[in-house]
Amino acid sequence: MTTRRRALAITAALTLPLAACGTSDGPADPGQGDSQASVSVEHAMGSTEVPCTPKKVVTLGQGQTDSVLALGVTPVGVVDPWTDDWYEYLPDEVEEAEVVGTEIEPDLEKVASLQPDLIVGSKLRHEAVYDKLSKIAPTVFSETIGVTWKENISLWAQALCMPEKGEEIVTDYQERADQLGKDLEEAGKQDLEVSIIRFMPDQVRIYLTGFPGSIIRDAGLERPESQRVDDWEKSEQLVEISEERIPDMDGDVIFQMVSSEHYAQQGTSTVDEQIERWTSTDLWKGLSAVTQDDVVIVDESHWNLGGGIGAANAMLDDLEGNLLTDK
Incomplete structure (x- = not known):
């Protein structure tokens, strides 16, 4: 941990x-x-x-x-x-x-x-x-x-x-994040490996550090090996991936951000088309989080776009609601 x-x-x-x-x-x-x-x-x-x-x-x-x-x-x-x-x-x-x-x-x-x-x-x-x-x-x-x-x-x-x-x-935020970590530990979930991905109309990303990564880190949660970094301060915050790298998206839980068409470039597919193409592949269907129904769609506005204390607390709400409750 x-x-x-x-x-x-x-x-x-x-x-x-x-x-x-x-x-x-x-x-x-x-x-x-x-x-x-x-x-x-x-x-x-x-x-x-x-x-x-x-x-x-x-x-x-x-x-x-x-x-x-x-x-x-x-x-x-x-x-x-x-x-x-x-x-x-x-x-x-x-x-x-x-x-x-x-x-x-x-x-x-x-x-x-x-x-x-x-x-x-x-x-x-x-x-x-x-x-x-x-x-x-x-x-x-x-x-x-x-x-x-x-x-x-x-x-x-x-x-x-x-x-x-x-x-x-x-x-107050830090104490709340620490308490979430303790609650996860008491629930035997402190070693959950959390993946953060984002579907956009013209690309698909995995988030390593940056704002969403910092909240996951503050809560003491693990990341999949493919999403861990050696140097937090110097690492790239995200990577754009091709379909061949879908296995790098896996984790015990995948938190999936979906961008609006606001980001679409002329001539690109819609975000729905992008998601349909990727999630219909055998690579996606074979992800452990997918087979266990542990893919959680979250609002990118507070997972990535807001970037402040309000967004951080909204992210903690999502983590508490999805990781501390049984299906």
Whole structure:
């Protein structure tokens, strides 16, 4: 059984020294902030002075939207989800925000029209427009997305002047993941090998690390040998496979994500056609998870697209519901 990350390690990461947030009258309440106070935030693009506490926040990515909402702040601006509708696991407040383009191409004019006092994004997606964004409002970027979601929450919590809240929600998640691991052990299921796959209109993927892999890892679950990595930090997060590699998809349980046609490229098959072709092969029919009826179809919005604390907890819901209940 893999070793679970301990909440203590996450707590340590979340409580790195921060610049004090306050005014000449004394420190501001980290939960409420003060429009005259500020905090210096170190991030992927340097150091940015942010007002404490920002009241008009624009989020440029799915993980940022997810986590800012989880920290109790409703953004004034968000980018479109990767699907046609908002992810079901997100709170209804997300619909109050103005859409400012896509995660790949945010509309800077719309961002500016909202007169934000904080913009959050990632160097991975938005490095090219950082300077322009910084002229609109203080801008804070994480280095990347996905697998670093817990560290990113710490960053957003700093920028929102609520580091304690960031520490609290990640610690609560970690304790829940640890408890799931203990419950699985008591049920004799701690050695289950969990496979993560995704059917898309133009390709099929196996997920090794990344966001979904990190949740499986936190719960202490094993992966099939074909999906294990030697170096978690440096490994590729996913692999695209051909039909000949269907055996690499096997596990005691296969969690299967199905993408919407939103991802379809011109001339490609539909995702339903892709699934029909693959699951009609003898290789698929011979998988142990298939013969044991242990293939679970899950919502890609929280297994892969959301990439924040809300999605992580929704994934734990799925793991608890499917691994701790008897058929």
